[in-house]
Amino acid sequence: MQNQTSNRVLLGMLTPSSNTILEPVTTRMIAGINEASVHFGRFKVTEIALSEQALAQFDPTEILVGAELLSHAKVQSIGWSGTAAGWRGFAADEDLCEKITSHTGIAACTSVLALNEILALTGAHTLGIVSPYTDDVQQKIINNYINIGIDPAGDAHLGIRDNFSFSEVTAQQLRDMCREVAKAKPEAIAIYCTNLAGAPLVEEMEAELGIPIYDTIATVTWKALKQCHIDTRRITGWGSLFREVI
Numbered sequence: 001m002q003n004q005t006s007n008r009v010l011l012g013m014l015t016p017s018s019n020t021i022l023e024p025v026t027t028r029m030i031a032g033i034n035e036a037s038v039h040f041g042r043f044k045v046t047e048i049a050l051s052e053q054a055l056a057q058f059d060p061t062e063i064l065v066g067a068e069l070l071s072h073a074k075v076q077s078i079g080w081s082g083t084a085a086g087w088r089g090f091a092a093d094e095d096l097c098e099k100i101t102s103h104t105g106i107a108a109c110t111s112v113l114a115l116n117e118i119l120a121l122t123g124a125h126t127l128g129i130v131s132p133y134t135d136d137v138q139q140k141i142i143n144n145y146i147n148i149g150i151d152p153a154g155d156a157h158l159g160i161r162d163n164f165s166f167s168e169v170t171a172q173q174l175r176d177m178c179r180e181v182a183k184a185k186p187e188a189i190a191i192y193c194t195n196l197a198g199a200p201l202v203e204e205m206e207a208e209l210g211i212p213i214y215d216t217i218a219t220v221t222w223k224a225l226k227q228c229h230i231d232t233r234r235i236t237g238w239g240s241l242f243r244e245v246i
Helices: 022-029 052-056 060-071 090-104 111-122 135-147 171-182 199-209 216-227 240-244
Strands: 009-016 036-043 077-080 107-110 126-131 151-157 188-191 213-215
Touching (some): 009 060, 022 036, 022 216, 060 077, 077 090, 077 216, 090 107, 090 111, 107 216, 111 188, 111 216, 126 135, 135 151, 151 171, 171 199, 188 199, 213 216, 216 240
Parallel strands (some): 009 077, 077 107, 126 151, 188 213
16 A cells, blocks of 8 residues: 555545446545545446446456556545446456556455455345346346355346446435335345445435445445545444444
């Protein structure tokens, strides 16, 4: 990790180019930590699908360019605020983090690896998944969780592939999807997409449903703060993750 020259905490986040949700949400999420700020780098992502063209968007070459540019801002953590490893395989994010740290000398994390760490820490073995994705992408995500011993318990998805369109999913749609997934009584629910405006609803929906909800914008922010030695309990109003998973 690069040397810190002041008491500022600088978080770097990589974002899909067509994402309009994660930047304002992440900024709001850390607003109560006065010494912290978050800085973003984009790379091209416009559709989520299993085609060769869509999968090629996540080639590490372009992502590493964005990571290097973030390193110029002397960030102390570089997070990939995206969920592609859900369908590409978790090893893709493990490899990406290794490459980012090797290339920049900065600790790296991702939404998906952070979520998986949270599930391990809390002992959750059943997971409900809320996403905007198509049937085949959703099934890939489910299969990858089965492969690591996490059983699917509740599934709601919208069949969308255009990445920008995810940002236009309404709060009421997300509430209804969480309620539908909760019927299967999973030990946790994941809002699985960083271009869904789910994080601002987590506190409300956890109170209603009595189930921990882990939004993937929140998971990578949680991990980035931990990498910077910030007490996550300083994040309030964004769900049980920050106050209970220490």
